Amino acid sequence: MNPIGPTRQRRKEIRPQQLLAAALTLFVEKGFAAARVEEVARLAGVSKGTLYLYYPSKTELFKAVVRENIATLIGEAHEIVAGAAGSSAELIGMLLTGWWERVAGSQVGGLHKVMLAEVGNFPELAQFYVDEVIRPAHRLFEALIRRGIERGEFRPVDAPAVAHAVMTPVLFLMLHEHSFGACPIEGFEIDPAATLTAHADLMLQGLCARAEISP
Amino acid sequence: MNPIGPTRQRRKEIRPQQLLAAALTLFVEKGFAAARVEEVARLAGVSKGTLYLYYPSKTELFKAVVRENIATLIGEAHEIVAGAAGSSAELIGMLLTGWWERVAGSQVGGLHKVMLAEVGNFPELAQFYVDEVIRPAHRLFEALIRRGIERGEFRPVDAPAVAHAVMTPVLFLMLHEHSFGACPIEGFEIDPAATLTAHADLMLQGLCARAEISP
Amino acid sequence: MNPIGPTRQRRKEIRPQQLLAAALTLFVEKGFAAARVEEVARLAGVSKGTLYLYYPSKTELFKAVVRENIATLIGEAHEIVAGAAGSSAELIGMLLTGWWERVAGSQVGGLHKVMLAEVGNFPELAQFYVDEVIRPAHRLFEALIRRGIERGEFRPVDAPAVAHAVMTPVLFLMLHEHSFGACPIEGFEIDPAATLTAHADLMLQGLCARAEISP
Amino acid sequence: MNPIGPTRQRRKEIRPQQLLAAALTLFVEKGFAAARVEEVARLAGVSKGTLYLYYPSKTELFKAVVRENIATLIGEAHEIVAGAAGSSAELIGMLLTGWWERVAGSQVGGLHKVMLAEVGNFPELAQFYVDEVIRPAHRLFEALIRRGIERGEFRPVDAPAVAHAVMTPVLFLMLHEHSFGACPIEGFEIDPAATLTAHADLMLQGLCARAEISP
DNA sequence: CATGAATGAGACTTCATTCAT
DNA sequence: TATGAATGAAGTCTCATTCAT
Numbered sequence: 008m009n010p011i012g013p014t015r016q017r018r019k020e021i022r023p024q025q026l027l028a029a030a031l032t033l034f035v036e037k038g039f040a041a042a043r044v045e046e047v048a049r050l051a052g053v054s055k056g057t058l059y060l061y062y063p064s065k066t067e068l069f070k071a072v073v074r075e076n077i078a079t080l081i082g083e084a085h086e087i088v089a090g091a092a093g094s095s096a097e098l099i100g101m102l103l104t105g106w107w108e109r110v111a112g113s114q115v116g117g118l119h120k121v122m123l124a125e126v127g128n129f130p131e132l133a134q135f136y137v138d139e140v141i142r143p144a145h146r147l148f149e150a151l152i153r154r155g156i157e158r159g160e161f162r163p164v165d166a167p168a169v170a171h172a173v174m175t176p177v178l179f180l181m182l183h184e185h186s187f188g189a190c191p192i193e194g195f196e197i198d199p200a201a202t203l204t205a206h207a208d209l210m211l212q213g214l215c216a217r218a219e220i221s222p
Numbered sequence: 223m224n225p226i227g228p229t230r231q232r233r234k235e236i237r238p239q240q241l242l243a244a245a246l247t248l249f250v251e252k253g254f255a256a257a258r259v260e261e262v263a264r265l266a267g268v269s270k271g272t273l274y275l276y277y278p279s280k281t282e283l284f285k286a287v288v289r290e291n292i293a294t295l296i297g298e299a300h301e302i303v304a305g306a307a308g309s310s311a312e313l314i315g316m317l318l319t320g321w322w323e324r325v326a327g328s329q330v331g332g333l334h335k336v337m338l339a340e341v342g343n344f345p346e347l348a349q350f351y352v353d354e355v356i357r358p359a360h361r362l363f364e365a366l367i368r369r370g371i372e373r374g375e376f377r378p379v380d381a382p383a384v385a386h387a388v389m390t391p392v393l394f395l396m397l398h399e400h401s402f403g404a405c406p407i408e409g410f411e412i413d414p415a416a417t418l419t420a421h422a423d424l425m426l427q428g429l430c431a432r433a434e435i436s437p
Numbered sequence: 438m439n440p441i442g443p444t445r446q447r448r449k450e451i452r453p454q455q456l457l458a459a460a461l462t463l464f465v466e467k468g469f470a471a472a473r474v475e476e477v478a479r480l481a482g483v484s485k486g487t488l489y490l491y492y493p494s495k496t497e498l499f500k501a502v503v504r505e506n507i508a509t510l511i512g513e514a515h516e517i518v519a520g521a522a523g524s525s526a527e528l529i530g531m532l533l534t535g536w537w538e539r540v541a542g543s544q545v546g547g548l549h550k551v552m553l554a555e556v557g558n559f560p561e562l563a564q565f566y567v568d569e570v571i572r573p574a575h576r577l578f579e580a581l582i583r584r585g586i587e588r589g590e591f592r593p594v595d596a597p598a599v600a601h602a603v604m605t606p607v608l609f610l611m612l613h614e615h616s617f618g619a620c621p622i623e624g625f626e627i628d629p630a631a632t633l634t635a636h637a638d639l640m641l642q643g644l645c646a647r648a649e650i651s652p
Numbered sequence: 653m654n655p656i657g658p659t660r661q662r663r664k665e666i667r668p669q670q671l672l673a674a675a676l677t678l679f680v681e682k683g684f685a686a687a688r689v690e691e692v693a694r695l696a697g698v699s700k701g702t703l704y705l706y707y708p709s710k711t712e713l714f715k716a717v718v719r720e721n722i723a724t725l726i727g728e729a730h731e732i733v734a735g736a737a738g739s740s741a742e743l744i745g746m747l748l749t750g751w752w753e754r755v756a757g758s759q760v761g762g763l764h765k766v767m768l769a770e771v772g773n774f775p776e777l778a779q780f781y782v783d784e785v786i787r788p789a790h791r792l793f794e795a796l797i798r799r800g801i802e803r804g805e806f807r808p809v810d811a812p813a814v815a816h817a818v819m820t821p822v823l824f825l826m827l828h829e830h831s832f833g834a835c836p837i838e839g840f841e842i843d844p845a846a847t848l849t850a851h852a853d854l855m856l857q858g859l860c861a862r863a864e865i866s867p
Numbered sequence: 868c869a870t871g872a873a874t875g876a877g878a879c880t881t882c883a884t885t886c887a888t
Numbered sequence: 889t890a891t892g893a894a895t896g897a898a899g900t901c902t903c904a905t906t907c908a909t
Binding site: 270 | 898899900901902903908909
């Protein structure tokens, strides 16, 4: 019936995806305040008015972007951990590596930077983000640290704090990739791989080390 | 003789400090773009026009805030390092501790979050911040790592990458304190001290360890 | 069917004309700097924001006004000249007369006064005006002077300088009409027709004269 | 008593001259609206407040500048004419030449451009300018034309109109020198001397010519 | 007399949101 | 459903003028 494109029904169904994809791109690139609603619509191939048919405000659009992209993320992370076998160090390494390779450098990683920037002006969004993203992720790592301690792989460290310490480098590099690392700044480039390797090396040395610090 | 306040001369002398303090507060609270020049002026107790008497633009006001607060900072750090005599590990620990206690939790620490958030939209500010803050700080830690290697205290690690790794936890917690940590989010509190201790412990263990990881 | 006015489509089509007409009026009346964008919009019957929907800045609005009104002008002048067959003196006379009757006394003529007044403070507008108006007009007259010389109608005069001299009286009266002549000044009225006739007479006498000035 | 500068009394007397000189410079350079009161004061070597001690507003300062500079001008012109002998053509030539050399290219000449630009917003000033400057100047030239006719030097032309025609080129070039001619515009330079010579030549040819235009 | 810090109205421009078509 | 023209509040910055010193 319509050889040149999706039917109206079909269009209605895919509009949100197009809009969310465009919004993700621009929110990550410019931040929440600096991203323009009109540009999101244009990037999605629709008019400004159409965007407002699906999302009642810029704020709600942003929330939808966060929900859409975080749900997938957390789901995948749980799958990886649930089906995992092997040493805890290896598991942690896998998780960090996958995180880095699949998330941190992608647009989704940029959402974390945007959240960090706008959290002060969106307390409601901040709570949502902590509940749906930060805490689940932290639980994941904390459980892995405990697993390592229980299995005698790790020293008996403070699990929550070490979980934080373990996530920190990837989080930090993720922020860097979407801020200072994103625009070409003369004379300041971080080598993410080297930094991550260095950090992981230090971490595992410190976490696994059985040797005493020399007196 | 003057029951109504400081003289004009005195007022003129303290204006920059009043303005810089107000600007620091609002830039940290709202970010660079969202902070309003007029509100900065009002918080400093002057009119909009008066602010422009002292700083020619919002951008220059921000730069002045960074300089004012960072110059002192870097200066003090250099003094600490220059006159230091202890082990490199101790020096790094002192630096990180001082940084944490005196900067990260204060308003000054919030400036880093702001820069991270706005760097993509204000390239001029980004370049300025890299030149005046990020690179000097990095040089400081890199030099300390090299010192440790030369004195045989540390393994022969990749100094720039490890310098990054060493700063990362404080940077990260600093960001946290001024984003998710700044607004009361139910059920999610990081214990900064514990996290930092955990991280530092891991770091130094990994950095100093002479023992091989058992196969 | 539509008792309240033009349709949206129709409105969109006529907006530029409404805005350009309003802008022409106010730029000529107040000058470029003193004319207010908001007043232009109000005179055109739209809001400030709508004006910016059609023209990205006050400067571009002004350029559009010049283009709109000058393009027609130059085009018509070229047609007159291209299809002309009479003597060069007659052609010049026609051009000057047409210029005077159709341009100099109209709002369009006022644009020249505005440019003259603002050229020092808006170099971009100045360059634009020289490129689009002054130089083309000068070329037209210079070509006519050359035509007259080649056909033996005129003495072998310095064509560029004489072209200037020929245009000068109309230019001058045009400026007068939109400055001192525009506001009712008691006791000082120039009779433009008489002045122009006198000048043209002198000019053609001087340009064509074959007789020697008596010693 | 005061070896380092004028006494207070002396300062009080010369202040107006300093201020008027500075104001003339800046009004001519930037126009009335664009000239800054503060810059006038700075150029005169006094503070903004001092300027307001002598002139109650920017407008009054401008009026004073016009009065100061025009009085001298008209006075000198009358002297030249009153004591003159020789042919009327020579007298007109002298007057035009002197006008060109001493006024048109000087700052005073620029006042005419400024008046032309701002006359619409200063009707009161316009009237003053016509009374004190334009009409006296016109009378001067009209009298010379009549003198030439009476003495049989000129054809029996329309004296007021020809007076205008005769002044026009200098007025026009004067405007040009302080507008388009003042800023370096690529590809458009008028040679004032050549243009003036061309115009004067045409004029005198036309004014004096006894020969008939050939049929 | 002289100063210059301070003011605040007002200019240009942007952009989230609405609504007639 | 979809459009995009239209709005107007709000933001940065300027500058003539005032007045305490």
